[in-house]
Amino acid sequence: MEEIIEYLKNRQGEMLELVEDLVKMESPSQEPILTSQIAEYLTICFTKMTEGTYTRISSDEYTDHIRAEWGTGEEQLLILTHFDTVWPQGTIEEMPFYVEDGKAYGPGTFDMKAGIVQALFAIQAIHELNIHLNKKIVLLMTSDEELGSPTSKEAIMEEAEKSSHVFVMEPPLGENGALKTARKGVGTFDVSVTGVSSHAGIEPEKGASAITELAEQITYLSSLTDLVKGTSVNVGIIDGGSSKNVVAEEAHAVVDVRVQTQEEMDRVVPLIEALSPQDDEVKIEVTGEIYRPPLERTDEIEALFDQASVLSKKYLGFELEEESTGGGSDANFTAELAPTLDGLGAVGDGAHASHEHVIIEEMPKRSALLAMLLVTCGQSK
Ligand SMILES: [Zn+2]
Numbered sequence: 001m002e003e004i005i006e007y008l009k010n011r012q013g014e015m016l017e018l019v020e021d022l023v024k025m026e027s028p029s030q031e032p033i034l035t036s037q038i039a040e041y042l043t044i045c046f047t048k049m050t051e052g053t054y055t056r057i058s059s060d061e062y063t064d065h066i067r068a069e070w071g072t073g074e075e076q077l078l079i080l081t082h083f084d085t086v087w088p089q090g091t092i093e094e095m096p097f098y099v100e101d102g103k104a105y106g107p108g109t110f111d112m113k114a115g116i117v118q119a120l121f122a123i124q125a126i127h128e129l130n131i132h133l134n135k136k137i138v139l140l141m142t143s144d145e146e147l148g149s150p151t152s153k154e155a156i157m158e159e160a161e162k163s164s165h166v167f168v169m170e171p172p173l174g175e176n177g178a179l180k181t182a183r184k185g186v187g188t189f190d191v192s193v194t195g196v197s198s199h200a201g202i203e204p205e206k207g208a209s210a211i212t213e214l215a216e217q218i219t220y221l222s223s224l225t226d227l228v229k230g231t232s233v234n235v236g237i238i239d240g241g242s243s244k245n246v247v248a249e250e251a252h253a254v255v256d257v258r259v260q261t262q263e264e265m266d267r268v269v270p271l272i273e274a275l276s277p278q279d280d281e282v283k284i285e286v287t288g289e290i291y292r293p294p295l296e297r298t299d300e301i302e303a304l305f306d307q308a309s310v311l312s313k314k315y316l317g318f319e320l321e322e323e324s325t326g327g328g329s330d331a332n333f334t335a336e337l338a339p340t341l342d343g344l345g346a347v348g349d350g351a352h353a354s355h356e357h358v359i360i361e362e363m364p365k366r367s368a369l370l371a372m373l374l375v376t377c378g379q380s381k
Pocket residue numbers: 082111112145170171
């Protein structure tokens with residue numbers, strides 16, 4: 001283990017250079033020309049650094065995802081990364097890459113280009129140090145995570161099913177870099193209300209207001225929130241009506257739903273789907289779903305976290321922390337299929353914010369933590 005740490009600490013400069021390269025290659029999810037350039041570059045890096053192989057997984061709408069593989073073995077360990085960012089093309093002009101006080105700033109540094117770099121170097125360390133594993137390592141690099149992984153979800157779940165463990169390179173939480181051992185499930189629902197329009201001054205009695213109905217439904221939806229159980233139902237957007245003197249025919253709401261447990265998901269979702277109008281002249285249509293199920297902290301996840309925590313204490317000299325978060329990631333898809341540890345990416349701050357950065361000297365340490373987990377899990381039966 002010590003040689004892994006030594007190897008990676010000596011590569012801090014190279015790691016930073018690769019982060020800079022990747023950040024300068026802008027990669028908003030919806031710009032396939034840009035994302036295909038970074039995907040291409042990452043395949044070159046991977047093959048050069050690890051002598052591994054890769055295949056492309058086609059994504060109809062976005063850029064192909066990359067499935068990179070190193071080593072041999074019937075079983076596999078899975079590492080999840082995504083190379084898309086939320087930052088539109090041209091952001092790099094106003095928010096350039098720079099280094100100050102031991103931190104590297106720039107769009108996508110923290111979420112999650114430095115995380116990809118840590119994963120690449122972790123595999124390189126195992127490769128160059130000739131450490132034998134009984135399992136192969138599969139590194140998925142996807143192009144649409146920030147959109148909810150619409151075209152990569154299937155491949156992610158398929159690979160997770162074949163894996164003994166899944167490691168997710170999303171950033172950890174807070175300045176101590178806590179791993180994420182629980183994540184809420186996330187869903188979006190659209191509520192469309194259709195009423196009967198009429199002139200509000202001349203014949204209001206002939207109308208049935210979609211807005212009044214929606215107002216009732218909003219109060220009901222909000223009442224489904226149960227913060228103690230980690231459930232929130234937030235009506236985030238509303239619109240409706242055509243003119244102040246018309247009884248509204250249409251009204252519409254977009255609802256964000258977060259649930260901490262499967263039990264709460266099973267309670268709340270049917271209630272939302274079954275919304276029924278107070279006014280029988282009005283119709284309600286609900287569409288949407290929980291697109292990322294909750295990641296619950298299972299015994300297997302706890303055991304994997306404990307393993308990481310022993311390694312970090314013994315070899316890296318720090319106490320690893322764990323937290324739960326309301327945000328979803330690809331870990332939500334895999335936790336049911338294989339023990340999953342999330343938040344193994346770069347320590348820093350400011351995901352999706354203008355002060356986005358990573359702490360440079362933490363990069364080799366977190367890369368070493370991943371490498372040690374790969375070795376421990378890869379050498380076990
Ligand atoms: Zn991310």
